[in-house]
Amino acid sequence: MALNLTVAVASGKGGTGKTTVSANLACAAVEAGYRAAYLDCDVEEPNGHLFLKPCLSHRYPVSVPIPEVNGKKCIKCGACQEVCQYSAIVKISKTVLTFDNMCHGCGGCSLVCPAGAITEKERPIGIIEKGSAGGVSFIHGRLNIGEAMSPPLIKAVREADQHVNLTIIDAPPGTSCPVIAAIRGVDYVLLVTEPTPFGLNDLGLALDMLHELGIPGAVVINRANLEYNQLAYDFCRERRVRILAEIPDARRVAEAYSVGDLAYYAIPGYREIMKQLLTSVQREAIG
Amino acid sequence: MKELVVISGKGGTGKTSLVASLAAMAEKTVLADCDVDAADLHLVLEPEIKHSEKFIGGKTYSIQPEKCSACGKCFQLCRFGAVMKDKSKPPVFKIDPIACEGCGVCGYFCPEKAIHFEESVSGRWFISEARYGPMVHARLGVAKENSGRMVSLVRNQAKMIAEKEELAYILVDGPPGIGCPVISSVTGADAVLIVTEPTVSGQHDLKRVIELVRHFNIPAYLCINKYDLNLEISNKIEMKALEYDVQVVGRIRYDRSVTSAQVRKLPVVAITGSPAAQDIRATWDILKKELN
Numbered sequence: 278m279a280l281n282l283t284v285a286v287a288s289g290k291g292g293t294g295k296t297t298v299s300a301n302l303a304c305a306a307v308e309a310g311y312r313a314a315y316l317d318c319d320v321e322e323p324n325g326h327l328f329l330k331p332c333l334s335h336r337y338p339v340s341v342p343i344p345e346v347n348g349k350k351c352i353k354c355g356a357c358q359e360v361c362q363y364s365a366i367v368k369i370s371k372t373v374l375t376f377d378n379m380c381h382g383c384g385g386c387s388l389v390c391p392a393g394a395i396t397e398k399e400r401p402i403g404i405i406e407k408g409s410a411g412g413v414s415f416i417h418g419r420l421n422i423g424e425a426m427s428p429p430l431i432k433a434v435r436e437a438d439q440h441v442n443l444t445i446i447d448a449p450p451g452t453s454c455p456v457i458a459a460i461r462g463v464d465y466v467l468l469v470t471e472p473t474p475f476g477l478n479d480l481g482l483a484l485d486m487l488h489e490l491g492i493p494g495a496v497v498i499n500r501a502n503l504e505y506n507q508l509a510y511d512f513c514r515e516r517r518v519r520i521l522a523e524i525p526d527a528r529r530v531a532e533a534y535s536v537g538d539l540a541y542y543a544i545p546g547y548r549e550i551m552k553q554l555l556t557s558v559q560r561e562a563i564g
Numbered sequence: 565m566k567e568l569v570v571i572s573g574k575g576g577t578g579k580t581s582l583v584a585s586l587a588a589m590a591e592k593t594v595l596a597d598c599d600v601d602a603a604d605l606h607l608v609l610e611p612e613i614k615h616s617e618k619f620i621g622g623k624t625y626s627i628q629p630e631k632c633s634a635c636g637k638c639f640q641l642c643r644f645g646a647v648m649k650d651k652s653k654p655p656v657f658k659i660d661p662i663a664c665e666g667c668g669v670c671g672y673f674c675p676e677k678a679i680h681f682e683e684s685v686s687g688r689w690f691i692s693e694a695r696y697g698p699m700v701h702a703r704l705g706v707a708k709e710n711s712g713r714m715v716s717l718v719r720n721q722a723k724m725i726a727e728k729e730e731l732a733y734i735l736v737d738g739p740p741g742i743g744c745p746v747i748s749s750v751t752g753a754d755a756v757l758i759v760t761e762p763t764v765s766g767q768h769d770l771k772r773v774i775e776l777v778r779h780f781n782i783p784a785y786l787c788i789n790k791y792d793l794n795l796e797i798s799n800k801i802e803m804k805a806l807e808y809d810v811q812v813v814g815r816i817r818y819d820r821s822v823t824s825a826q827v828r829k830l831p832v833v834a835i836t837g838s839p840a841a842q843d844i845r846a847t848w849d850i851l852k853k854e855l856n
Contacts, residue, residue: 289601291602292577321741322772324768327764382643383665383669388669422779423779423780425743425747427743450601450602450740453707453708453709454711457707461663473826473827479604482602486707490662490707502823505823528818531763535763536764536794
């Protein structure tokens with residue numbers, strides 16, 4: 278058994294089954310003897326806990342540094358405004374205003390201030406909760422409501438050390454900064470799609486993203502359906518990407534999902550699909 | 565003129581399918597696809613591009629090796645791990661464009677002024693003539709930042725079209741989640757239509773997305789897609805909506821014709837007689853009254 282494998286589950290399009298695949302894969306990994314962790318990096322809308330139902334044991338806030346201006350020391354020179362690329366610190370007539378939501382925490386303003394008037398303070402953006410779920414180490418992040426920037430919290434979820442040998446990352450949807458933060462540096466990515474025009478269009482974007490990042494990956498077809506599968510087969514052949522699993526479309530799968538039942542235990546045949554997928558991932562990722 | 569933004573929290577609840585159908589029913593409408601990460605509305609509405617422009621999303625920084633003295637200042641100051649140092653002696657420093665957040669601290673403090681920047685193209689945006697009227701859409705480059713700013717741009721362009729052509733509605737297909745592009749999609753809108761589904765995930769995410777629109781003080785309406793998939797959870801969602809004072813304007817039945825419409829590049833309402841089409845029509849009837 279290879280040590281320290283990190284596999285991310287991503288998709289481009291939302292709602293294709295990332296959480297389903299990653300949570301069930303975590304169950305298969307534990308059964309196969311791995312010390313496995315499930316990391317929910319969809320910090321805007323984390324759902325993994327609804328299926329894995331972890332027993333949470335730790336909880337802590339995650340903060341980003343933001344500037345604090347000491348009005349007495351400030352000489353109103355405007356150097357801070359000049360260095361800030363995000364309009365998060367602005368000199369307006371005789372005062373300097375900060376816009377915390379815009380700040381990326383680069384530290385430029387406090388470095389540049391000639392009067393030493395800018396210090397940094399911590400601003401909480403969300404929390405991390407850790408626990409365990411049937412042998413799976415569980416970690417998720419929850420972004421505070423109204424908070425725009427999720428990448429620092431996503432990075433913190435990934436840094437929460439778990440001493441495992443298989444890490445499964447449940448990524449957010451899309452192809453921009455939050456996803457990049459969730460999948461950068463992983464060993465392998467599973468892209469979950471559905472055999473529909475929307476699913477495949479966004480799969481194409483996700484494949485471009487993997488290519489850009491230089492991460493190997495393969496496809497899982499969820500809601501596989503005899504009527505439309507050919508669309509996905511043709512697409513994947515054209516894009517030269519392998520399909521590692523097909524999860525059949527069925528109303529009872531949707532119903533099990535609706536109440537938070539893990540298909541791994543609830544739906545006959547699902548366990549075998551997931552075990553097979555785990556074997557395929559091991560083979561593909563380790564080479 | 566009313567701007568209605570369709571969002572969901574959880575992805576894949578049916579935002580785009582619903583927007584395509586609303587577009588087919590609403591008269592005098594401009595469409596804006598603000599899911600700039602993974603835009604899909606064009607797959608149904610088949611827009612013909614009339615105008616296309618680059619989107620400058622930020623700056624790209626690079627170290628000019630001939631000027632670099634390998635002092636390591638940039639490496640020491642960058643908080644995003646974007647300055648890479650190799651093992652040669654003296655080390656060679658490089659900027660990783662994907663990790664770079666464009667803060668410019670490296671360039672500002674470089675004693676040799678060895679860090680060069682240029683405006684970077686983060687994507688493209690388009691004004692098109694689509695099946696049911698004008699449409700503004702965009703494509704954010706892969707692994708690029710600033711989706712929030714691109715969303716604002718798409719909304720502004722749509723607004724300008726609506727004003728110029730005296731249109732009645734701006735229909736916005738929003739992104740999933742509650743973060744930066746969603747906040748950019750909803751701030752200042754006349755109303756938000758939240759699309760959810762009766763699943764534990766849908767229910768969980770709905771609560772967060774309702775709190776988000778309340779945080780920004782935007783009137784919200786709710787549509788429950790796949791309503792009959794789990795009536796018990798649908799009821800719980802209705803109770804929650806009541807508690808938050810959000811009116812339920814749509815209850816759409818679970819219907820496979822939604823997928824077949826998508827495959828045929830048609831809005832669901834074009835599949836006459838399908839349960840989902842009937843329910844979407846009823847949703848628009850209520851929503852139209854509410855908006856005016």
